[in-house]
Amino acid sequence: MKTFENNPSASLRSRLLAGAAVAATLLVFSAGTASAAANCIKGDRKAPYTVGWANIYSVPTWMKQTEGTIAAEVEELKKAGLVKDLMITDAQGNAQTQIQHIQSMIDANVDAIVVIAGSSNALDRVISDACDKGIAVVNFDSLVNTDKVTAKINTDSAEWGAGAAKWLSDQLGGKGKIIVMNGPAGISVSDDRRKGAQPVLDANPGLEIITETNTEYNAAPAQEAMTSLLFANPEIDGVLSLGGAISAGSVMAFDRQGREQVPVTGENARQFLELWKEKGLKGWATMQPNWLGALSVYTAVQALEGKDVPAFIKVPLPVIDDSTIDSYLARAENFPADGYIYSDYDKALFDKLLAQ
Amino acid sequence: MSSVSSPTWLYGAIQRRRNRGLGGLYLVVAAFLVLYVVLFPGILSVGGFSKFTQNWFPLALVTMAQALLMLNGGITLAIGPLVSLGAVIAATTMESVFGVPGGIVAVAFTGLAIGAVIGAIVAHLRLPAIIVTLAGSFIITGVALILLPRPGGFIPDWLSNTLAGHTPVAFLLLVVVLLLWKAFLATPLGLGIYAAGDNPVGAFRSGVRVERAKIAAFALSGLLTALAGLFVAAQTGSGDPVIGAPFTLNSIAAAVLGGVGFLGGKGTMRGAICGSLLLSVMINVMFFLGFPPVAQYLAQGLIIVGAVAVPELLKSWRARR
Numbered sequence A: 001m002k003t004f005e006n007n008p009s010a011s012l013r014s015r016l017l018a019g020a021a022v023a024a025t026l027l028v029f030s031a032g033t034a035s036a037a038a039n040c041i042k043g044d045r046k047a048p049y050t051v052g053w054a055n056i057y058s059v060p061t062w063m064k065q066t067e068g069t070i071a072a073e074v075e076e077l078k079k080a081g082l083v084k085d086l087m088i089t090d091a092q093g094n095a096q097t098q099i100q101h102i103q104s105m106i107d108a109n110v111d112a113i114v115v116i117a118g119s120s121n122a123l124d125r126v127i128s129d130a131c132d133k134g135i136a137v138v139n140f141d142s143l144v145n146t147d148k149v150t151a152k153i154n155t156d157s158a159e160w161g162a163g164a165a166k167w168l169s170d171q172l173g174g175k176g177k178i179i180v181m182n183g184p185a186g187i188s189v190s191d192d193r194r195k196g197a198q199p200v201l202d203a204n205p206g207l208e209i210i211t212e213t214n215t216e217y218n219a220a221p222a223q224e225a226m227t228s229l230l231f232a233n234p235e236i237d238g239v240l241s242l243g244g245a246i247s248a249g250s251v252m253a254f255d256r257q258g259r260e261q262v263p264v265t266g267e268n269a270r271q272f273l274e275l276w277k278e279k280g281l282k283g284w285a286t287m288q289p290n291w292l293g294a295l296s297v298y299t300a301v302q303a304l305e306g307k308d309v310p311a312f313i314k315v316p317l318p319v320i321d322d323s324t325i326d327s328y329l330a331r332a333e334n335f336p337a338d339g340y341i342y343s344d345y346d347k348a349l350f351d352k353l354l355a356q
Numbered sequence B: 001m002s003s004v005s006s007p008t009w010l011y012g013a014i015q016r017r018r019n020r021g022l023g024g025l026y027l028v029v030a031a032f033l034v035l036y037v038v039l040f041p042g043i044l045s046v047g048g049f050s051k052f053t054q055n056w057f058p059l060a061l062v063t064m065a066q067a068l069l070m071l072n073g074g075i076t077l078a079i080g081p082l083v084s085l086g087a088v089i090a091a092t093t094m095e096s097v098f099g100v101p102g103g104i105v106a107v108a109f110t111g112l113a114i115g116a117v118i119g120a121i122v123a124h125l126r127l128p129a130i131i132v133t134l135a136g137s138f139i140i141t142g143v144a145l146i147l148l149p150r151p152g153g154f155i156p157d158w159l160s161n162t163l164a165g166h167t168p169v170a171f172l173l174l175v176v177v178l179l180l181w182k183a184f185l186a187t188p189l190g191l192g193i194y195a196a197g198d199n200p201v202g203a204f205r206s207g208v209r210v211e212r213a214k215i216a217a218f219a220l221s222g223l224l225t226a227l228a229g230l231f232v233a234a235q236t237g238s239g240d241p242v243i244g245a246p247f248t249l250n251s252i253a254a255a256v257l258g259g260v261g262f263l264g265g266k267g268t269m270r271g272a273i274c275g276s277l278l279l280s281v282m283i284n285v286m287f288f289l290g291f292p293p294v295a296q297y298l299a300q301g302l303i304i305v306g307a308v309a310v311p312e313l314l315k316s317w318r319a320r321r
Helices: A002-006 A015-030 A061-079 A095-107 A124-132 A157-171 A188-203 A219-232 A246-256 A270-279 A292-304 A325-329 A347-354 B006-020 B023-039 B046-071 B079-093 B099-124 B129-147 B157-164 B169-185 B188-198 B200-205 B210-236 B247-257 B269-288 B293-320
Strands: A049-055 A083-090 A112-115 A136-140 A151-154 A176-182 A207-214 A238-241 A264-267 A283-286 A312-314
Touching (some): A049 A061, A049 A292, A061 A292, A083 A095, A083 B293, A095 A124, A124 B210, A157 A188, A157 A264, A176 A188, A188 A207, A207 A219, A219 A246, A238 A246, A246 A264, A270 A283, A270 A325, B023 B269, B046 B269, B079 B210, B099 B210, B157 B210, B169 B269, B188 B210, B247 B293
Parallel strands (some): A049 A112, A112 A136
8 A cells, every 4th residue: 555655646547546636636726715624624734644533333243344434435545645544443332432542543643533423422522622633523423412523424313213104104004003113222323213203103193102122233132122022012013113233133033923024114234134025024224324434534535635525414314115125135245144235335426415 | 555666667568568469560550651651752741641631530530439349348330320320410410500519519419329328238238239239220320311311411611621621630639539548548437448348257346337337438439430420521521321331340340450359358549540540541552553443452351361460470470489
């Protein structure tokens, strides 16, 4: 990689990179108008940049895949001579440790910090410190409260909840007994998705919520929770599951108990999509695309290059239904068995999202 | 009574013996600190020192809270939830009419009261501390989630900037807490906590009210833990109902690293503090060494095993000689 850094002309041969370099050149020219600079950017940092990736927890498969898209993006940007180094930290689920890591990144004077927050509030102060130092801070997936960041990138969790509830309600004709399966309690994402579903549930009083569960976003604990619920409830008409591999756990619980499958919502977990096809489920799924990570690095570098990027980049939720599931399953082999089959992405998509 | 200097001499000898097992840990911690300074000289500036000690401070407090109980022959699994509850109470009371003083009093009182209740259950109902505090941890987590279902609340900026700004206030507070601990150890109650942990029957026969010492230990531990939560709230500028969770295991790890035994009476507070410092500085050193996350997990485990094993190896080597 070092050779690429010092020899940008060689890297220009690659088609993709040529595009990036042209974009970069254009950016250098457009940077003349100082008012266009993005939040936090002071214009005193020059390429190639050092990027810090402050992860909250690297062990879940979703995180590993996301890190994969970040690393791939950094490789592209390295070839274009825009990035020289990627520093990765893993706070092991501890928001306090994440604060310490971001502080260390500030101390090490990185140029950009890409972060998934371990707590929506806890990082506010350290992140605004980074912003004050002219570091491009791009926050995605799990967002912080403070607006002192270069950009926040996410899908809309309320829309997720509403979309899932809407589909389930339509499936059941607006009435029936349902179980709501949430992610962990006290986590903003799980709370926001649930809140987003509420207006739809209120509008359909025929839907009766038997009970709700809070589990990790994994299949095993969800299967366990659903198994005990199946014993207690002879009549269940639908499952409103709000993310992760929870739906796969639910479907397996129904299967193991010999119960007839019911309409179920979910996320793009490969396990769930395969069960959907195999059992001929009535299903609906959306996703938190893993490439939000790649988009975040791209955005940070664009901002450092002087481009004005939106303070909030809302990524539309890709929806998987019976008409699109085959296109996802066709690519299943490229993803880990317990991973997430995310939608395709490329530079053109990123530029379109940044131009919002 | 024959010699006036005898107590001093005895004190010195005892302290030397208590420090001996910690030599290895002191060396490891010193080595890490030196390495950190070499990798990041900015730590020697007021700002750098302040930020580093702020990140260490809550762990140091909860480690003291844990060590205090372990010295008394107990243990608590409720550290993390109580940190969260302290943070949540701070973030929800300070914007009310009670203001900052009211918030601090509320947090301190909650910590003391919860600690005392757990202590009373453990001492008078003779239930194992590990079970009572495990049950307590669920209840406390529930209460924190009811008070603040998701991260939020409010801490005045001036408080955040005072406690966790660019000045080493947190470090000074730690020094004050350690001095208070030293003073407390000179009181009958303070000594009683140690004595009751080391040899409950002997302590009882020497006139220590063992039950009272135990309740006091739990109450003080609860106070320190809740105050750590208050600091976390100030440091982050808000409350979070689950932010404390990792502190439970880290406080035990730090105390054990510092030579505090599980059976009571064995160990020192300074060792425990050093253990917490090692856990904290290790994170920064590994960052500056550029360790990838997977290697960090490995290195962390090896360092902890090493720091515990080295003193033991030294001891057996000394014994053989």
